[in-house]
Amino acid sequence: MRLLTPDFGLVFWMVLGFGILFFILSKFAWKPILSALKEREQSIEGSLRQAEKAREDMSKLVAKNEELLNQAKEERNEILREAREAAEKVKTDIVARAQKEAEEKLKQAIREIDIQKMAAIVEVKNAAGLMALDIAEKVIRKELKGNPEQVAYVNQLAKEAKLN
Amino acid sequence: MIDPVLLQAAADATGYGLAGIGAGLAALGAGVGIGQIGKGALESIARQPEAVNDIRANMILTAALVEGAAIVAILVGMLVVFIK
Amino acid sequence: MISHPNTSLKYILCTLILAVGLQFSAIAEHTDEHPAHAPHATEVSTTSADAHPAPHGEQKFDAGKMILEHILDAHDWHLFGHTSIHLPVILYTDKGFEVFSSGKFEHGHATVQGKHYSYRLHDEKVIVVDETGAENAAATAAIKDISITKNVLALLISIVVLIAIFIPISNRYQQNPNRAPSGLQSLLEPIILFIQDNIAIPNIGKKNYGKYMPFLLTVFFFILVNNLLGLIPFFPGGANVTGNISVTFTLSAIVLIIVIVTSNKHYWQHILAMPGVPKPVLLILTPIEILGFVIRPFVLMMRLFANITAGHIVILSFISLIFIFGAMSATAGYGISIFSMLLVVFMSLLELLVAFLQAYVFTLLSAIYFGSAIEEGHHEEGHH
Numbered sequence: 001m002r003l004l005t006p007d008f009g010l011v012f013w014m015v016l017g018f019g020i021l022f023f024i025l026s027k028f029a030w031k032p033i034l035s036a037l038k039e040r041e042q043s044i045e046g047s048l049r050q051a052e053k054a055r056e057d058m059s060k061l062v063a064k065n066e067e068l069l070n071q072a073k074e075e076r077n078e079i080l081r082e083a084r085e086a087a088e089k090v091k092t093d094i095v096a097r098a099q100k101e102a103e104e105k106l107k108q109a110i111r112e113i114d115i116q117k118m119a120a121i122v123e124v125k126n127a128a129g130l131m132a133l134d135i136a137e138k139v140i141r142k143e144l145k146g147n148p149e150q151v152a153y154v155n156q157l158a159k160e161a162k163l164n
Numbered sequence: 165m166i167d168p169v170l171l172q173a174a175a176d177a178t179g180y181g182l183a184g185i186g187a188g189l190a191a192l193g194a195g196v197g198i199g200q201i202g203k204g205a206l207e208s209i210a211r212q213p214e215a216v217n218d219i220r221a222n223m224i225l226t227a228a229l230v231e232g233a234a235i236v237a238i239l240v241g242m243l244v245v246f247i248k
Numbered sequence: 249m250i251s252h253p254n255t256s257l258k259y260i261l262c263t264l265i266l267a268v269g270l271q272f273s274a275i276a277e278h279t280d281e282h283p284a285h286a287p288h289a290t291e292v293s294t295t296s297a298d299a300h301p302a303p304h305g306e307q308k309f310d311a312g313k314m315i316l317e318h319i320l321d322a323h324d325w326h327l328f329g330h331t332s333i334h335l336p337v338i339l340y341t342d343k344g345f346e347v348f349s350s351g352k353f354e355h356g357h358a359t360v361q362g363k364h365y366s367y368r369l370h371d372e373k374v375i376v377v378d379e380t381g382a383e384n385a386a387a388t389a390a391i392k393d394i395s396i397t398k399n400v401l402a403l404l405i406s407i408v409v410l411i412a413i414f415i416p417i418s419n420r421y422q423q424n425p426n427r428a429p430s431g432l433q434s435l436l437e438p439i440i441l442f443i444q445d446n447i448a449i450p451n452i453g454k455k456n457y458g459k460y461m462p463f464l465l466t467v468f469f470f471i472l473v474n475n476l477l478g479l480i481p482f483f484p485g486g487a488n489v490t491g492n493i494s495v496t497f498t499l500s501a502i503v504l505i506i507v508i509v510t511s512n513k514h515y516w517q518h519i520l521a522m523p524g525v526p527k528p529v530l531l532i533l534t535p536i537e538i539l540g541f542v543i544r545p546f547v548l549m550m551r552l553f554a555n556i557t558a559g560h561i562v563i564l565s566f567i568s569l570i571f572i573f574g575a576m577s578a579t580a581g582y583g584i585s586i587f588s589m590l591l592v593v594f595m596s597l598l599e600l601l602v603a604f605l606q607a608y609v610f611t612l613l614s615a616i617y618f619g620s621a622i623e624e625g626h627h628e629e630g631h632h
Contacts, residue, residue: 002320002371002372002373003242003246003316003319003320003493003557004239004242004243004246004493005493006493006494006497006498007321007393007492007493007494008392008393008394009338009392009393009394009395009397009400010321010397010399010400010403010492010494010495011494011497011498012392012394013394013396013400013403013404014403014494014495014498014499015498017400017403017404017407018466018470018498018499018502020407021407021410021411021466021470022462022463022466024411024415025410025411025414025462025465025466025469026462026463026466028414028415028418029411029414029415029417029418030418030461030462030465030466031462032418032419032421032422033414033417033418033421033440034440034444034458034461035425036421036422036425037421037425037437037440037441037444039425039426040425040426043425043426217446221446221612224605224608224609224612225609225612225613225616228551228609228612228613231551231555232547232550232551235547235550235551235554236547236550238554239550239554
């Protein structure tokens with residue numbers, strides 16, 4: 001039965017001993033240990049957060065560099081495109097001008113030819129008139145024996161005749 | 165003509181025997197109960213190995229509660245033996 | 249847990265040493281029985297029969313008696329052979345204090361004449377006797393025995409051990425909290441964190457757990473150290489402190505007092521009149537709840553006591569087997585000792601586990617108990 005009945009003396013010492021133990025340990029052991037553990041936990045958490053922030057900054061920096069590079073590339077492409085466009089323009093200008101000149105030369109040549117042609121026609125007309133007059137003179141001379149009125153009339157006719 | 169001392173001894177012996185049987189029955193019940201808990205816990209761990217810590221804590225807790233019933237039974241057995 | 253072959257070897261070695269030590273201490277006490285008692289047996293033969301119901305039991309090895317002697321408290325502490333520490337007897341009688349050495353009782357065979365009364369030791373309990381040697385029951389009932397018994401001394405040793413372990417560790421934390429733990433600190437820190445993160449926070453709640461942490465930690469390490477000291481079979485250990493009902497009674501009483509002091513209105517409301525439950529059901533439920541309120545600390549007390557005591561009984565029973573068989577024939581004793589020792593080693597390993605487990609269970613159940621006492625009522629709408 002002694003096994004199952006609490007004994008006054010032991011309970012007394014247990015209350016006293018456990019009380020003292022609880023007091024000493026909570027004041028001198030648990031309080032500093034728990035606060036130190038909490039502090040450590042917080043410092044670890046802080047370091048982790050800092051590391052995370054540094055990584056974020058790093059990735060931001062990398063992204064910025066990339067952007068700068070892209071911008072430079074774009075600028076280069078722009079410059080190249082502009083240069084190519086300018087060259088193209090110069091080329092087309094030159095070709096156009098040459099074409100224009102050639103056309104003008106052609107037109108001038110045609111005009112010259114026209115003038116020459118007209119001159120030649122007038123000459124041919126004159127020559128043909130004279131020839132026809134000559135023939136007609138000879139014919140008429142043979143028939144009329146030199147009639148000046150007739151000659152004048154023939155001349156007038158020759159003048160009126162159209163060669164075209 | 166039976167000696168009363170002998171009769172008392174026989175009664176004592178029967179009391180101890182019954183207390184022993186009682187303790188055995190309590191152990192049997194608790195054994196079955198804790199076995200069931202272990203079975204359930206192992207099956208749960210097999211199904212969800214990632215929850216092993218939670219399951220273990222709850223298993224120990226439940227086993228402790230089942231054990232409490234067995235302890236009360238053993239205590240009754242002890243009282244039967246000691247209170248004479 | 250056993251990762252290195254080297255460390256596992258160490259564990260086995262430690263356990264073997266422990267088991268061998270346990271065996272020697274048991275043998276020492278057993279052989280001690282005859283010579284220690286023999287010189288006094290003649291002069292106090294009449295009272296010897298009074299103290300031990302069976303006079304011839306002294307001659308034979310009585311396993312039950314030996315085991316009970318180990319488990320129960322005593323006024324002196326056997327070391328080995330004939331040597332034992334005589335602890336002081338402190339009595340508070342109705343006439344004043346009385347202090348003398350327990351060696352004066354001569355293992356219960358002598359009457360001590362104190363300042364106020366004469367005392368005898370009956371079944372390790374101090375009783376007042378008159379001149380004729382008969383018990384003075386009224387005076388016996390009046391004395392308060394606050395002697396430094398075996399368990400009290402073991403308790404004080406465990407307190408010294410705990411303080412000696414934790415104060416230097418706490419100093420190390422104070423010096424630099426951010427340094428990596430080393431030595432004993434690295435062994436204990438995970439345990440402290442385990443109690444905080446796996447016992448206190450989930451069961452008490454993030455808001456209030458800090459208040460209870462000192463008690464939970466003290467209780468855990470107190471039970472653990474006493475469990476482990478109880479497993480050591482020689483002097484500083486070997487006492488059955490956590491397997492003593494007085495100790496577990498005090499611990500659970502403290503738990504109950506903390507619950508009563510810190511509990512809120514909601515907790516009592518749930519016990520006395522569960523909200524949202526019809527009146528007729530309350531007639532059944534309320535007595536059950538009140539019973540549960542008393543039974544919880546009671547089972548807390550019995551669980552620790554029964555587990556630790558049972559462990560001691562089982563180990564001692566296996567050792568007793570050697571002497572029971574040895575009494576039949578020496579060969580049988582030696583033969584059975586091999587199997588006994590193997591079983592003792594096995595049981596000691598199991599008891600190591602139980603030492604941790606019971607400390608954990610006591611702390612966990614206390615935490616759950618505290619948690620239920622301060623729980624805020626916001627789930628009662630959910631019932632209906």
